[in-house]
Amino acid sequence: MVEREFVIENEAGLHARPAARLIKVASSFMSDISIIRNGKTGNAKSLLSVLALGVFKGTKITIRIDGPDEITALYKISKLIESNFSEED
Numbered sequence: 001m002v003e004r005e006f007v008i009e010n011e012a013g014l015h016a017r018p019a020a021r022l023i024k025v026a027s028s029f030m031s032d033i034s035i036i037r038n039g040k041t042g043n044a045k046s047l048l049s050v051l052a053l054g055v056f057k058g059t060k061i062t063i064r065i066d067g068p069d070e071i072t073a074l075y076k077i078s079k080l081i082e083s084n085f086s087e088e089d
Contacts, residue, residue, distance in 0.1 A: 002074050003064040010084050014055035018085035023047055025076050031067025033077070044077075 010018050014035075026033045026044040033044035035053060037060075042049035044063070055061055063081075065073050 001064065001066040002070050003062050004074060004078060005060060005062050006078075006081050008055055008057060008059050008061060008081070011057055013057050013059060014050055014053065014061075019047060019050045021080060021085050022077065023050060025080050026073070029065075029067070029069045029073040029076075031065050031070045031073050033073060034064045036062040036064060 008014060012018055014022065023045055035042045035044050035050060035055070037053045037055055040053055041064075042053045044050060053061075063074065063077055065077075067073075
């Protein structure tokens with residue numbers, strides 16, 4: 001299991017397009033990927049789960065990944081978040 005903290009800098013937080021981009025990347029991996037905010041955990045592969053966390057600009061989140069491709073998944077998700085969700089596949 002690997003995890004890393006991030007502060008979301010995107011103006012929209014994790015809503016609409018940014019959430020969809022995160023879910024697209026997360027869904028491409030076999031590992032279980034969770035987003036944790038203030039003790040609430042959401043499945044990073046589910047749009048409703050991500051939106052229910054209410055992640056706005058400036059929110060601190062933790063990405064937790066557990067599975068066979070966790071290192072690659074953390075790298076790709078980190079790159080996406082650090083680019084302010086602007087990377088295209």
